[in-house]
Amino acid sequence: MQLTQTLSRAELVRRAQELVPLLQRNAPWGEENRRLHDETIEALKDSGVLRMRVPARYGGHESDSRTVVDVISELARGDGSVAWTASVWAISSWMVGLFPDEVQDEVFADPDVRISGILSPGAMAVPTDGGYLVNGKWSFNTGSQQSQWNVNAAVRPTPDGQHEPVMVLIPMSELQIIDDWHTSGLRSTGSVTTVAENVFVPENRVMSMIPVLQGQHSSVANADSPVYNTPFMPTACATVGAPALGMAKAAKDAFFERLPGRKITYTAYESQSEAPLTHLQVAEATVKIDEAEFHAHRIAEALDSKSAAGEPWTLEERARVRLDLGAVCQRAKEAVDILNTASGGSSVYSSVPIQRIERDIQTVNLHAILHPNTNLELYGRVLCGLEPNTHYI
The missing domain is CATH 2.40.110.10 (Butyryl-CoA Dehydrogenase, subunit A, domain 2)
Incomplete structure (x- = not known):
């Protein structure tokens, strides 16, 4: 697929959605081999989603934060590992956009560079x-x-x-x-x-690094681009929170795919879908997924709107982004935990996706930047008038 123009959010999201079946099919191979399948990487490349944070002058899409969040969360509906890797490639590409222009000329000579x-x-x-x-x-x-x-x-x-x-x-x-x-x-x-x-x-x-964290960079060509005039940590938080949101949606998809015809063993329920417990579980999980999506989009919308308007960021606004990131991960994990618990003993087989999603969301929540407790504490410190105990804000 030859990419000759900047793709819109709707088009990039559509292409990410089309990749989901392939990502699901290759996920077990990736688990076994501890890397992404070559077919998966080629499909990502051909779809153009790896160019989201490549400057437009090199053939990239220079996508805004909302696009990045929506695309990566869709990839996670296929495979959380793919989405996490794509999020790292996206934020790292964005970081290269902060380097001197001659460095970008070298790196982005291939717009599909990873x-x-x-x-x-x-x-x-x-x-x-x-x-x-x-x-x-x-x-x-x-x-x-x-x-x-x-x-x-x-x-x-x-x-x-x-x-x-x-x-x-x-x-x-x-x-x-x-x-x-x-x-x-x-x-x-x-x-x-x-x-x-x-x-x-x-x-x-x-x-x-300190000037980079404060929003200063060395690129002349990207100096006026709204995409590259966003602060580093909020930009990173928006990007790496998206896989967690998508994993929660994947868990819901996986649960409902297996629901028809399932009964609750050792009970009188011949259909799990008729049990009041199931109704409570899927409703509560859905609310938590909606909450995770709210926080993910709040980060993205703040980045896009403040950058477009050229507005500075307050310390509390930066800290709130870390709070939002922690909330995305916490609510997503809670949703996955509920749906995993409701999936029964047969869900422990490696062929059943929800057991992998459960392990992946647990791993995401242990990441030092994404950890909900760390992010809650940071925001609370700032609300109480204390200095943040980190440069990563």
């Missing part, structure tokens, strides 16, 4: 002639084995003898892989550990 990324500093960048020598490692590096570039966090020395966090952009061919992704959830994401040993990174592929 870029993975890690936000936690796991390496040291030591100044050398023309750039930096980087040594260290990054765990949980989603999709890195199936990516061409890696945008990672490191620290570099400062003149006062301290260190500051930086973003470093490295070709995957220059990193080593430690195949350690043996997990209970999100198995297909291939979130292995990558290692840098004396990797030279040119000066223009290194950016100070």
Whole structure:
């Protein structure tokens, strides 16, 4: 499929919906092999959804946040691991859009390029002639084995003898892989550990992280783009919350697909659909999915509207985004838990999707940035007049 024009939200969502059966079919293979199936990656590429956060001048769609949320949540209805990987590729592509334009020219020469990324500093960048020598490692590096570039966090020395966090952009061919992704959830994401040993990174592929977190960047061509004038953490939160929303919808789809003809064993109910308990369960799960969607869309709409209007963000607004992200994950997990509980003993077979969805949503809720309790505490601190205890806001 040749993509020659920017695709609308409706078209991208439609294409994501069309991918769902294929993603469902390939999900068991991905679990077994701990990476995405090649057919899945080709389908994502052909659909154009991987170009959502590629600048339009390179053939990308430069999609707004609401589009990104809606597309990625649809992918999660097929496979949560696909959606999580796509969310990492999307936010990492957006991050490259903050680098100097000549760096973007190199990376986006292929508009279908896949870029993975890690936000936690796991390496040291030591100044050398023309750039930096980087040594260290990054765990949980989603999709890195199936990516061409890696945008990672490191620290570099400062003149006062301290260190500051930086973003470093490295070709995957220059990193080593430690195949350690043996997990209970999100198995297909291939979130292995990558290692840098004396990797030279040119000066223009290194950016100070604190200005990036504050909304400053080095691109001239993207300076006036609403997509690239959104703050880093709210942008990331909107993107990585979408898989959780889609997983909850997938659980509902999976439950109702198996419902016809099922009975409740060791009871008089020959049809589970006639039991009042089932009515309460599906209604409560649906309410929680609706609540998750509200919070996911509230982040996206704030990003899109404030960026279009050129409005600054208050500290409370930034903290509320973290609250919304935690709420998406918490409500989505609660919905999946209800539907999983209602699915009966036969749902433990690996051929039944809801057991995988349950493990995937549990894994998402353990992520340090997505963890509901962490996000609740952060928002509460700000409401109580205290400073946030993190730069990631």
